[in-house]
Amino acid sequence: MDLPLKKDLPVHLLAACFNNTSATYKFYWLLSILQSVERGERVILKKNLFARMISNAWFTVNYFHISFGKQDRLQRAIELVRELESLNIDDDRELIFSTLAGTTRLETLEQLKYFNNQVPHWFISPWFPKLNKNDIYQASQNFENNCLYALHHGYIRINPAWEDYLTDNGRILKDFCYWNLASFLQSKNPSVPDIPNKLIKPATRISLTKQRTDFWDIVIRELGSVDCIYTGARLTIGKYDVEHFIPYSFVSHDLMWNLIPADPSFNSSKSNRLPPLERYFSSFYHLQRTAIDIVRDKNPKNRFLEDYLTIFPDLDEIRNLPENFTKDKFRGQLQPLIKIASNNGFEFLE
Numbered sequence: 001m002d003l004p005l006k007k008d009l010p011v012h013l014l015a016a017c018f019n020n021t022s023a024t025y026k027f028y029w030l031l032s033i034l035q036s037v038e039r040g041e042r043v044i045l046k047k048n049l050f051a052r053m054i055s056n057a058w059f060t061v062n063y064f065h066i067s068f069g070k071q072d073r074l075q076r077a078i079e080l081v082r083e084l085e086s087l088n089i090d091d092d093r094e095l096i097f098s099t100l101a102g103t104t105r106l107e108t109l110e111q112l113k114y115f116n117n118q119v120p121h122w123f124i125s126p127w128f129p130k131l132n133k134n135d136i137y138q139a140s141q142n143f144e145n146n147c148l149y150a151l152h153h154g155y156i157r158i159n160p161a162w163e164d165y166l167t168d169n170g171r172i173l174k175d176f177c178y179w180n181l182a183s184f185l186q187s188k189n190p191s192v193p194d195i196p197n198k199l200i201k202p203a204t205r206i207s208l209t210k211q212r213t214d215f216w217d218i219v220i221r222e223l224g225s226v227d228c229i230y231t232g233a234r235l236t237i238g239k240y241d242v243e244h245f246i247p248y249s250f251v252s253h254d255l256m257w258n259l260i261p262a263d264p265s266f267n268s269s270k271s272n273r274l275p276p277l278e279r280y281f282s283s284f285y286h287l288q289r290t291a292i293d294i295v296r297d298k299n300p301k302n303r304f305l306e307d308y309l310t311i312f313p314d315l316d317e318i319r320n321l322p323e324n325f326t327k328d329k330f331r332g333q334l335q336p337l338i339k340i341a342s343n344n345g346f347e348f349l350e
Helices: 010-020 026-037 046-062 073-084 091-103 106-117 133-140 158-168 172-189 209-223 264-270 277-298 305-309 315-321 323-343
Strands: 043-045 149-151 155-158 241-244 260-262
Touching: 010 026, 026 155, 026 158, 026 172, 043 046, 046 073, 046 091, 046 106, 046 155, 073 106, 091 264, 133 149, 155 158, 158 172, 158 209, 172 323, 209 241, 209 277, 209 305, 241 264, 260 264, 260 277, 277 305, 277 323
Parallel strands: none
Antiparallel strands: 043 155, 149 155, 241 260
16 A cells, blocks of 8 residues: 655655564554644644554454564553553543543553653654664754654654645555554464454444344244253244354454354343353254254345355255264364464453
């Protein structure tokens, strides 16, 4: 992805800021600068930028459990700050920012201060490739080489020559930042699905009403009721939830092979915990297999049947396949995902 060019601005040096990146700091630093410029700020407190870095990465770390890598202190800072400031994993980004920007708690301030030695001067090092930290500070204060900002002890000052560029191209610059961040995080989490959609908190979750009315209601209407695989409660039409067997916060999709009817009271308490396969897989498999057979017979053109094609490329042949074979295919779809999710910090149901 290329950045828009502008005469007399060294845009290629801004693009070079993400070269040789070993941690997420630079991505979140630039995002925080862009957000501050959007708000009309030109002289920006470093403390506020560090607070924005944490608030921007909050949901990716706490909800989606994406690993930032062993060298990255941002993930560790988020975990510590969450406890220190009694913040929740799903708190609004601006609430997190305002809490951290206004904190006087010494332990939290130490976490923010850490990034001062890692980010502000190294980010603009492409403008000053042969200078050390102190020299970069001094040179930047004169906007030498038309650098992006001037560095001072407690704040940065945006170079006036860059103001219009940052304002006019804010959306493109954010996309450029997220694109590079997604590529970096995918390299650290090669088996985790859908990294790009785990970089920001979604505004709303899509309702599963269609999955209920157009698929599971057909199954339950045919059977009269089904048992919740978790609690054993009898589930009837209108008295069940549709839930993700493997948490949505890991799979980041609503495909039918991962959705089952569940006891509403249990579903609310399950949260984003993982189901142990040794306890729940057999019941899960039989419910799914029964559902496929019923929906295929009652509504062979049902669009949700397509969700199973990654497991069974030919659903018409499933009845002729031995149960052990189809069961193993389902387990083979679930087991690696659950193991990866567990390795990334998702907890199991007790």
